[in-house]
Amino acid sequence: MRILLIGYGKMGKTIEQTALAKGHTIVGKISHQNAETLQNYTSAITDAAIEFTHPEAAFVNISYCLEAGIPVVSGSTGWLDKYNEAEKLCQAHSGAFFYASNYSVGVNLFFHFNEYIASRMQAYKEYQTGIREIHHLQKVDKPSGTGITTAEGILAHYPNLDGWIADNPEEKTKLNIASEREPDVVGTHIVTYSSEVDQIELAHIAHSRTGFAEGAVMAAEWIQNRKGVFGMKDMLNL
Numbered sequence: 001m002r003i004l005l006i007g008y009g010k011m012g013k014t015i016e017q018t019a020l021a022k023g024h025t026i027v028g029k030i031s032h033q034n035a036e037t038l039q040n041y042t043s044a045i046t047d048a049a050i051e052f053t054h055p056e057a058a059f060v061n062i063s064y065c066l067e068a069g070i071p072v073v074s075g076s077t078g079w080l081d082k083y084n085e086a087e088k089l090c091q092a093h094s095g096a097f098f099y100a101s102n103y104s105v106g107v108n109l110f111f112h113f114n115e116y117i118a119s120r121m122q123a124y125k126e127y128q129t130g131i132r133e134i135h136h137l138q139k140v141d142k143p144s145g146t147g148i149t150t151a152e153g154i155l156a157h158y159p160n161l162d163g164w165i166a167d168n169p170e171e172k173t174k175l176n177i178a179s180e181r182e183p184d185v186v187g188t189h190i191v192t193y194s195s196e197v198d199q200i201e202l203a204h205i206a207h208s209r210t211g212f213a214e215g216a217v218m219a220a221e222w223i224q225n226r227k228g229v230f231g232m233k234d235m236l237n238l
Contacts, residue, residue, distance in 0.1 A: 003220060004046045004070070005029045006038070006061050007053040010138075011075070011209060015050055018213040019220075043069035048220040055079045055141060062086050062097065071096035071226075073219045075103055075212070077145030087229050098223045098230045101145030103215030107189075108232040110204040114191055115153040117202055122157045127193040127200070129154060130169065134180045134188040142166060143177040146189055151175050154191070 001024045005012045008031035016026055027046055030036050038061065041049075048071045051061050055078030065072035066089045074097070083099070090097040102108065121127055131154075133147035143151075143166050151164040154175060165174040186206040193200040206212070215232070222235050232238070 001025070001221065001224070002027045002045065002047045003217075004041050004049040006049055006051040006065075007031060007076070009052070011052040011212065012050075014209040014213040015052070015216055018210065019050075019217050022217060024217070038064045038068075041068070041070065046070050048073060048223065050075075050216050050220055052076055052216075059086065063089055066090050066093050066095040066097060069093065069095065071098075071220070071223045073098045073216055073223060075100060075216055077101055077148075078141035080145075080148075090229050094227055096223045096226050096228065096230075098219045098235075100215070100219070100232045101149045102187075102212065103219060103232070104204075104206060104211040105215055105236065106211055107146060107204050107206075108215075108236055108238065110189070110202070111149060111153055111232075112238045114150055114202055115156065117191070117193075117200075118154040118157040121193050121200075124193075124195075126195045128172075128195070129158070129175065129191065129193050131164075131175065131177045132180070132188075132190045132192065133177065134182055134185050136185050137181050137183055139181060142179040142181075144179070144187070144189075146187065147177045147179065150189055150191060151177055 003019050003024050004027050008029045049065045051074040053076050058076035058079040059082040062074055131150055133144045161175050162173045164177055165171050166177055169176045188205045190203040
């Protein structure tokens with residue numbers, strides 16, 4: 001498979017290593033540090049694009065791929081106010097768009113278990129729930145996309161909570177997401193249910209970026225010959 005990498009930071013480099021190890025070809029590596037532009041790539045020479053960039057660039061990159069007929073796998077976060085536009089664009093061009101806030105198989109199992117636990121815990125009002133996410137210092141968006149997806153899984157079962165809020169544990173009507181940034185942290189997400197007598201935690205701790213890269217390459221493989229908008233639940237049948 002011929003893969004175009006849009007974004008060539010730490011994540012892009014790890015994806016490159018994973019893709020090459022699986023026998024794929026990297027046809028291009030686009031980052032703010034080189035002079036290459038997306039317009040150099042078409043569906044004739046690219047089987048899939050894997051896009052991990054900054055919030056302000058993601059939608060432009062995704063739009064180009066969909067308009068050019070290039071299946072696109074995106075893991076960029078912080079741009080989801082335009083997600084519905086991306087869906088419509090995908091449908092208008094009969095394209096293929098795969099999005100996940102996190103491509104780790106382990107994280108997506110964490111999402112699955114998180115929703116199940118929330119569906120059971122909501123009956124026990126003595127427990128207060130919250131989310132804590134920890135990432136490396138270069139992480140731009142706060143809270144993380146994975147933290148927001150985790151919150152959405154809880155909120156689906158907590159109609160008494162009015163959405164999520166960032167770093168404000170005193171606001172009891174919303175689900176708090178506490179964000180921390182530390183050196184050399186790949187990604188940690190912890191859901192806590194706390195009462196006066198005990199505490200329950202569900203956690204996912206990433207030891208490397210390899211799991212994310214493997215999931216992204218798997219998504220690029222899976223999306224071939226498919227049309228529509230997809231996510232990890234579709235691929236993993238969760």
